[in-house]
Amino acid sequence: MPNQPASDDLTAFCCNHDHHQCIDQALNKAKTLCKEHCARLTPVRERVLELIWQSHKPLGAYQILEQLARDGFNSAPPTVYRALEFLLEQGLAHRIASLNAFIGCAHPERRHQGYFLICRHCGSAQELPAETLTKPLKQHAQAQGFKVESETVELSGLCPNCQASTQDPSR
Amino acid sequence: MPNQPASDDLTAFCCNHDHHQCIDQALNKAKTLCKEHCARLTPVRERVLELIWQSHKPLGAYQILEQLARDGFNSAPPTVYRALEFLLEQGLAHRIASLNAFIGCAHPERRHQGYFLICRHCGSAQELPAETLTKPLKQHAQAQGFKVESETVELSGLCPNCQASTQDPSR
DNA sequence: GAACTGTTCGTTATAACATAACATTATTGT
């Protein structure tokens, strides 16, 4: 039986982690950070953060909007895009360009660009802890005289679970 | 004075290359490859390829559509998306996810994922010759048990020319 | 060259993603 991972470990592809803990922790970190930065984590913003943490699958803006509507929040597109913009600015969420979707950030305390692994089968995504790749990437760019300001690195494929399930002949 | 680069070198950020040569070469390569692969480079497809080669700036589908309309081609969205789909399949074009845009591929003869440098100031993009990064990327993913099937690597920032022009106080 | 088959294209409609612009309400600092 796999170990229960430490609370801020990589958990997306781990079937049996305590996901409530992920959510709680994310919300707590968010509250702390926003307080520190004098940023206002209003009810909509908090709820949107909670929603993108409901699973480790990136959510589209309109999926979020649907949920907000159910919760009785205002539900016009600007509402969700504003909340997302705030969360992105605060480093509490990331945008996945290749999916037009958003996902909560597990490490908002240190500002970073997310490198993502995205499972094409189950839709889960997790950040790839690959700070070591930043330097070579920037160096290659530098060799072309190019100055990198932001990075989009999204690797799509099959997560461990889905590698097993897709080779299952029953599928 | 900078050298004239060899014909299939990196040229996007080089101000004074002969761009007609880029286009000609791309179209010739496309014809050859399509013949080899028994793929039909029909008039619309060829024209779309030519259009995304008009500059080194990635083009949006609707920009392409506008041009097609001017040329008297049918101009409903499916037309351009079908042509683009074909070009992507044949490796003749790449999609830039972070821009929702498309750009011609200078090296269609060997199938690859493009790693892109995208200038936020002038809009030009060029492929980063960084095959050496593929292995480390995949290894990091592998370490998480993840099997990479496709890669989106897009670095945004300032190209050599725009680094100069944006620090120019006249801007 | 007629009939068959699969591919490409035309056409209409709509889905999915995102922002502009401006009015209103809430919060903060004085």
Next chain:
DNA sequence: ACAATAATGTTATGTTATAACGAACAGTTC
């Protein structure tokens, strides 16, 4: 309490992408 700023509500629209179905075309077989 007041003014200034930030956040939200609201309406409308812009942008990107695909579904679905029928017509035209190209290649293949007889």
